Amino acid sequence: MIDSRLGRSSSAFALAAAITILFNTALACAKDANQPLSRYMASVTGHNWTTQGLVDLILFFGLGLVFMKAGRAGNIDPWRLISLVVAAVVVGSVGLVAWYAVF
């Protein structure tokens, strides 16, 4: 039997991945532009990069579990979710390059 819907966990974590990827780029730019934020993040784990990695992981798994419990991500059209993940990666990656190339 051919199925064309993503499973509940796959949909939930796809949405979480897209949000986390965009958040990662936004946080990288924010801490680069805002030294007090960078220093605060460094004070948490000893280095701002380590803190950012931990925040990303917590956000990804946290959001994924929340979306999975809520069950709404499963109702999103799978092709829309795939497009969202791809768009998040493109925007996140190009955004990082552009930020560090310009600023």
Place this chain on the structure above:
Amino acid sequence: MNITMSDVILLGHATFGILAILSALWVFVEVLNAREENASRIRTGVAVVPISLCAACALGGYWYLHFYPAEKAIILQGPWTFAHNLFMETKEHLFFITLILALYLPIAAAEKLYANASARTMVLCVTLMIVITGMAIEGAGAIIDHGPKVALLQAHVKGAPVKGNRPE
């Protein structure tokens, strides 16, 4: 022969990164031809990607925190300051995007890929993006690694010492 712990960690970081890229490419090709017969091979490839990338992250993270400041100081005194300002800054944050994709991969591939077109497309897209961003990260690593060499060569030609903050 003098191979330091810094060298071992750095080469291990790059090796695990390449292993993750090759595994993602392997999964991509297997999923293009997804059938019930190759489902176990797909599962194996899918498991190798996040394990390799987590190992690359642990080794690279340790090296970045403990050994990179000395190299950064040398890079910033040389002509290739962009090796740090653009390539390292981008690489260290782009890595998290690849890591999130790698951690999502086993979840996306848990479906019956041979019977689900959407899940198959999702896994194809995720593995392809791991390969592309992974190759970009490897390329950036090569440029960063070349930064101190260019600085030291220029200083050698000029006859002026380059000061890093690596302990003697």
